[in-house]
Amino acid sequence: MIHTSVNTLLNIKYPLIQGGMAWVADAELASAVSNAGGLGVIAAGYAPEEWIRKEIRKARSLTKKPFALNIMLLNPDAEKISKVAIEEGIEVIITGAGSPGKYISSWKDNGIKVLPVIPSVSIARRMEKMGVDGLIAEGGEAGGHIGELTTMSLIPQVVDAVHIPVIAAGGIGDGRGLAAALMLGASGVQIGTRFLVAYECTINRAYKEKILQAKDTSTIVTGRATGHPVRVIKNQLAREFQQLERMKETSFEEYEELGKGSLYRATREGDMEMGSIMAGQISGLVHKEQSCREIIEEIFSEAETQIIEKSALIQEKYTDTIKR
Numbered sequence: 001m002i003h004t005s006v007n008t009l010l011n012i013k014y015p016l017i018q019g020g021m022a023w024v025a026d027a028e029l030a031s032a033v034s035n036a037g038g039l040g041v042i043a044a045g046y047a048p049e050e051w052i053r054k055e056i057r058k059a060r061s062l063t064k065k066p067f068a069l070n071i072m073l074l075n076p077d078a079e080k081i082s083k084v085a086i087e088e089g090i091e092v093i094i095t096g097a098g099s100p101g102k103y104i105s106s107w108k109d110n111g112i113k114v115l116p117v118i119p120s121v122s123i124a125r126r127m128e129k130m131g132v133d134g135l136i137a138e139g140g141e142a143g144g145h146i147g148e149l150t151t152m153s154l155i156p157q158v159v160d161a162v163h164i165p166v167i168a169a170g171g172i173g174d175g176r177g178l179a180a181a182l183m184l185g186a187s188g189v190q191i192g193t194r195f196l197v198a199y200e201c202t203i204n205r206a207y208k209e210k211i212l213q214a215k216d217t218s219t220i221v222t223g224r225a226t227g228h229p230v231r232v233i234k235n236q237l238a239r240e241f242q243q244l245e246r247m248k249e250t251s252f253e254e255y256e257e258l259g260k261g262s263l264y265r266a267t268r269e270g271d272m273e274m275g276s277i278m279a280g281q282i283s284g285l286v287h288k289e290q291s292c293r294e295i296i297e298e299i300f301s302e303a304e305t306q307i308i309e310k311s312a313l314i315q316e317k318y319t320d321t322i323k324r
């Protein structure tokens with residue numbers, strides 16, 4: 001069994017956190033992941049306060065296990081969402097796209113564990129000083145809003161810089177990815193893209209088909225010029241974003257106008273041309289639909305096999321001829 005500090009910290013069977021994907025991660029997905037032994041996550045994203053409260057209550061009715069709320073800090077309503085989380089007795093808060101500094105004391109006072117997503121060593125250090133419980137270090141292979149570094153370079157550098165558990169995210173989609181993340185020093189993984197095609201994931205059918213059909217080069221990063229780079233599957237909207245970026249005079253407002261509501265259009269309405277199909281580079285590896293339980297159990301059994309096989313290579317004194 002793969003058992004780390006993350007199992008103990010979060011009181012879960014497998015050190016795996018589901019990605020907090022906005023307009024994707026609802027009560028149904030979160031409770032399925034938690035019931036399967038991972039940490040399910042409801043993503044607040046840009047959703048209305050009442051939707052968030054309703055999903056938290058629904059998840060409580062679907063699982064007795066802990067689950068998290070992901071608060072995307074670019075949302076101007078983050079303060080209100082923080083209040084909802086406290087009122088509803090959320091056990092774990094994951095933050096993205098900003099610093100949770102001003103909320104930490106009230107979250108800690110309410111016994112909430114805090115795990116920020118971070119894209120660099122300097123931000124990791126700053127958040128450790130704020131008293132967070134662990135860090136989710138996310139490489140640019142991930143879908144959605146991303147940082148500059150790759151998972152391979154980011155994880156070991158963050159692990160060396162801090163004394164709290166580090167969870168790896170970005171580009172991890174199977175047991176090999178999990179085993180590699182553990183080798184880099186991570187104590188767990190956060191996986192998003194693979195759960196997009198879970199039976200319990202309620203997004204539009206067309207979105208799932210895009211992931212199932214994706215290949216290694218299907219995603220691109222748009223919005224670097226705005227300072228908010230976002231990884232998406234290529235489509236008409238992504239091409240229009242790229243065109244705007246080539247025209248230097250394009251204002252931030254023009255980007256915003258093109259992006260507004262685009263994630264909802266893709267995930268819920270199935271608009272595959274003018275919707276924003278956020279997904280990670282590992283989409284090319286995701287070929288089959290499964291239940292959350294099948295996904296998680298397969299990932300962990302594959303990682304265990306990988307670790308046992310690779311250590312057998314060493315024990316057999318093949319140390320200088322490792323070819324696999």
Ligand code: TUI
Nearest residue numbers: 022072096097098099117118119123143144145146147
């Ligand atoms: O947040 C994400 N991924 C996301 S959020 C999202 S919703 C969205 N919709 C439209 C446009 C943009 C986003 C879709 N995907 N990942 C976590 C993440 N956090 N990646 C990078 C960061 C991050 C970046 C800077 C965290 C902290 C940070 O700086 C904090 C500081 O103190 O400066």
